[in-house]
Amino acid sequence: MQASVSGKVAETGLRAKYIEVRSYTEKLCEPLQTEDYIPQPIVDVSPAKWNIAHTTWFFEEMILKKHLEGYKVFDEHFPHLFNSYYNTIGTRTARDHRGDLSRPTVKRVFEYRKYVDEHMSSLLEGEVPDDVGELVLLGINHEQQHQELFVTDLKYMLSVNPLFPVYREGFAPEEDIESASPEFVELESGIYEIGSDGQGFFFDNECERHKVYLGDFAISSGLVTNAEYIQFIDAGGYSDHRLWHSEGWDWVNQNEIEAPLYWHQRAGGWSTFTLAGLRPLVLDAPVCHISFYEASAYAEWKGMRLPTEFEWEAANNKFNWGKRWEWTGSAYLPYPGFKKPAGAVGEYNGKFMINQMVLRGASVATPAGHSRSTYRNFFHPHLRWQFTGIRLAYDGIR
């Protein structure tokens, strides 16, 4: 969340960056019908309307209200409607009721976006103090996070519809194949530096940069593919309790899990739902939409394990990444020296550091430029609606 904002960036680059990122959200909206903005099929998934209004509210609440003189809020009800989880700021619509709201209309939400954009543009035309510039950068990165959520939430919402609606013809980036042949890369034991080096934008949870000691380990340069995952299924992986965490085993049985999310078994083999509709599974593409429990059980079945987030970061320049968010074996906890900023932005990351696992990398739904080797994503271990995948590791050097 802290960010290095040089005077130059604040004067010119920030405004351009702001406009570029905000425009991309609207580009993502183009294929939608009005109806597509509304439903919230499960609590983890927000309506498209909420996603695009919430990021707008973030700029209004965190920046315009405090730092643009004379700014008048667009609608006094919107903070209650579009605050996500900031207790510091006030009351809000319960997270599981975001889909109950037909109003404001989509049209009005776009008017809201325009209103805020115009005021942000004014603000960014002048010189902004460093602390404001940092908040703008935070807002931009926040918008990018919600661009990814926009895509993943939309995919989930459309997937529960028996019509299997198409968002955009041909838009199925999860079918991309990794080009290079995978191999295990070995790293030697020693002290490694982990966390942001303070260059460019970073979130508070990437700090302090600190030393960790790692033992010898090997990590795959490639992600586990659908074909490999099918072998796990066919070998009875989902019915062998020995491979699973106890809570994972309960999750499998209570939800009758037999395959990754969105997979459908048809006469001709596996199909999967994509934003381009239901399509035959591409066997050589990396497996996608699996929970931590599944990632861990697969690794156990292979006699290996998931890398820790520290191993991943130490080794990340030895392989290509960016197609999947990759589950690590690390729980989401504060780094040594972690400090929550004062005020509402202090609620951004720190209060979620319990019962979640870290994911590293980025996915095909991540906006360009919104990833780096120190980025820490995090989700509860049963969740699957993100574009998650598996990279294997093992102890020692064989």
Add this chain to the structure above:
Amino acid sequence: MQASVSGKVAETGLRAKYIEVRSYTEKLCEPLQTEDYIPQPIVDVSPAKWNIAHTTWFFEEMILKKHLEGYKVFDEHFPHLFNSYYNTIGTRTARDHRGDLSRPTVKRVFEYRKYVDEHMSSLLEGEVPDDVGELVLLGINHEQQHQELFVTDLKYMLSVNPLFPVYREGFAPEEDIESASPEFVELESGIYEIGSDGQGFFFDNECERHKVYLGDFAISSGLVTNAEYIQFIDAGGYSDHRLWHSEGWDWVNQNEIEAPLYWHQRAGGWSTFTLAGLRPLVLDAPVCHISFYEASAYAEWKGMRLPTEFEWEAANNKFNWGKRWEWTGSAYLPYPGFKKPAGAVGEYNGKFMINQMVLRGASVATPAGHSRSTYRNFFHPHLRWQFTGIRLAYDGIR
């Protein structure tokens, strides 16, 4: 459900009636924004889109598929999407997931309506056999039931929105006042005939017409008003366990019920949400949106009781009714000689005859012409989103 359809009606009147009723649904839709068709805030409330597609499906499924030669279904997925509860017909979207569906779009649902209407119109241009005519009448009455649900469901959906959206300016028929002064009408003990006499349309649950013995009783010619209900509240009615059923008392406490649904206590007194927005409560209008538990507790507090459905029917021509569905003290059970029709329409009423209470009358949301003195409405005792009210009765003649 059985209906007397003379040849004449089948040839001329039915088609006109069909068109009239179907048009009224579309008239109800006029003030809506596209977004308003989608949300389902609670399981009891269906999205507007679902209501208008489901009634269309009813005509397609029950009539066109079987009785219009060469009929081709509009979309093979729609039966799964818009079947409500007919196990005989096949699988369906779970009732609590109707709000998860953005597609088909509203536009496409109106195309569906048009397609079915054209084919129904063709069918009704010719002579139709009595059994088909009866099904058409059933479908028309079914559509009218969903017109009422359209209004009540929409009201609920808009009510949970902190913006308190307006459906139509000035549309608040629940504010209408009963003109005549109420008095208690006395009826003498004896045998009364209850149920449909076979004239005009009626549902299967109104049959067989049968005799019941009633003791002396008195019934009010007027509904309990908001002003009277406020006295109950002010007297501590919601905190006196002696007035309540045990399950009602649990319901009050678990849901922290302190007033009828949609009431808001403001500085200046009670306001209530209507389809014309949030408005000051009209004190002399009949109380509305109360559960059976509340109706019963109010009656207990007055030292009286609710009428049975038989008393209500026996006395109904002695007072005006039609502003509220009126809770009775009768459980929803089959009349002597009740028979479920064969096939899917056999699921229309009979299978719900457990754990529900009968309401008599009609409400300000009931379409004109869709009510009669033998009509039996029924809901679970905790439900409040219909336009329900209270009419008092007592034993004996004072």
Add this chain to the structure above:
Amino acid sequence: MQASVSGKVAETGLRAKYIEVRSYTEKLCEPLQTEDYIPQPIVDVSPAKWNIAHTTWFFEEMILKKHLEGYKVFDEHFPHLFNSYYNTIGTRTARDHRGDLSRPTVKRVFEYRKYVDEHMSSLLEGEVPDDVGELVLLGINHEQQHQELFVTDLKYMLSVNPLFPVYREGFAPEEDIESASPEFVELESGIYEIGSDGQGFFFDNECERHKVYLGDFAISSGLVTNAEYIQFIDAGGYSDHRLWHSEGWDWVNQNEIEAPLYWHQRAGGWSTFTLAGLRPLVLDAPVCHISFYEASAYAEWKGMRLPTEFEWEAANNKFNWGKRWEWTGSAYLPYPGFKKPAGAVGEYNGKFMINQMVLRGASVATPAGHSRSTYRNFFHPHLRWQFTGIRLAYDGIR
């Protein structure tokens, strides 16, 4: 609850009756191990310890505290522990936490019984006013109700134990066969008088005696047997939705119901758990431990129906009854003129008159002398742990 208590009864008979009934409870306890008094496997089932302490508390609370001068309560904590549902009296242990209490010990509960018995005995040695006599009679009947619950609750608790413990060798009265051949008895339409005639003891829910009109009907003189019920199972009764109420169908599917409670399918056929352990099902004995939903579905499958409680009462002297509590097609509602007594005993019956169905008769677990033709038992339609059965009826005279 009102009762006719002549002076003579109050002076002599009541005391003897009190001692006899209280002794019978202790006789029921004889085969128990201390451990058997404690568990509460489901909310509907009370621990044996609770049952025998609660009835004792009833005498202390309703009679001794008010009507025996100088009476000192045995333990000031017991009212909180052993009050069942009387809001008038004060706080209490939540119903689903009765099984959490190891103390007071069983020994101490028997000391409590002895203490209260001694004081009740003193009280009843003298002359008691009619209103006190009525309360004593109520307490005696209340104890008898809990004797039945003692047996049914104990059976359930032991049944969930994979050891299938034996309460008493050979104690399986549910295996008794009805001796007479069943036939359908016909009754002609007309006005019948229903409810207590004011002779002997009766509960408030049996009043006022009132007239009902019944149409022609026939009712079986025998109960449905296990052999007959197996035919229903074998014919696919549990998988034919057309036979079931909608809520019954959900209940069947959610709980995977395939047979009456306590039935186990073994290699050699059906066995059933009894208080004498797991035993082969006696085919000619009346079916037992079925819900209202099952009773109703069975009747539907036979093309018949359950009798109403009024039909049952009108016809009851034309057949033998007493082996099963028999589900009727009547909801549990107040009779015309029903009045709740003032004070805590007003909570005895009236507040439960919603969402329950009436059962008539008595069962093999009912204490001798605790049944009569006007007795109204009531349970929610899904409950099965009582000794419930099925008697068929049909409309008209064939």
Add this chain to the structure above:
Amino acid sequence: MQASVSGKVAETGLRAKYIEVRSYTEKLCEPLQTEDYIPQPIVDVSPAKWNIAHTTWFFEEMILKKHLEGYKVFDEHFPHLFNSYYNTIGTRTARDHRGDLSRPTVKRVFEYRKYVDEHMSSLLEGEVPDDVGELVLLGINHEQQHQELFVTDLKYMLSVNPLFPVYREGFAPEEDIESASPEFVELESGIYEIGSDGQGFFFDNECERHKVYLGDFAISSGLVTNAEYIQFIDAGGYSDHRLWHSEGWDWVNQNEIEAPLYWHQRAGGWSTFTLAGLRPLVLDAPVCHISFYEASAYAEWKGMRLPTEFEWEAANNKFNWGKRWEWTGSAYLPYPGFKKPAGAVGEYNGKFMINQMVLRGASVATPAGHSRSTYRNFFHPHLRWQFTGIRLAYDGIR
């Protein structure tokens, strides 16, 4: 779980150790009434009967069945009843139904213990192979873990009883005060070795011994006291969202948490339930029965943090510990090189390594000899029924 068992130990010491530990369980039982063995008020708490039978089953299942020739199981039903969570072994009573079982009686469970003890004693009289010796050691340590659970589960069960029963007069070790004045001990950054060094008994989760890099930190030599924790309460700690994890804040609000478990606010100040009954809180004793959420919020309020489990282990010889299990800031995850043993014992620890936090130290309920500096205890962050406490740490050297 691996253990170094020299030949000598296997021949002599093991048998003595076995007898000593098993006897201590029976000593713990002495003050109990039969009734106290039965209830299970919440799923996390097992009945006393289950705890003492389960540890016996562990010896029978893991050792006698496989390693004592001719051994005949005591009761073929017991594995189903007393298996805790070993899928490898077979079916079992669901964890939340352990309190439903009145049988086997307590007497029979003690017979079971005697039977198994006699056979174990025979086995241990001879020479046992190392792998069997290791399993015996595991069983002994397992029994000790359940001795602690016996105490904590019993305390919880008695605590929900409004009678506040006394287990043993004067038995309130949670009132013990730490004698030394607390200070912050500083450790310098560097590489530390963590995990078992292979001497003596240890569980599989303490391996492999491995290096970690720690930065400069300071850790308190004393535990947070009740007096200090009251300051947190009085300062509004439970109503300041900024101090809490998001899930902790939900937990506080949903459960209306306002103080540690077992605390009662009386006129004269705080009291707390102990196994010696309800007693005034000892202000200078370490705070007890707090969740991870509370421990973390307290540390946040002090501007500090909890130590990691690695810091704790590195520093543990610089302070006294053993009065409380101490929440650390570390999630329960496998150490590098962790390997699950084959067979059922492989389910002992590994499958729980998700969504739990590590506790270090030992508590006043831990049996003597059952603790060491590498011991890793673990619980879900909301649980409080163990004797948990707080030790503070901070980054850097001040």
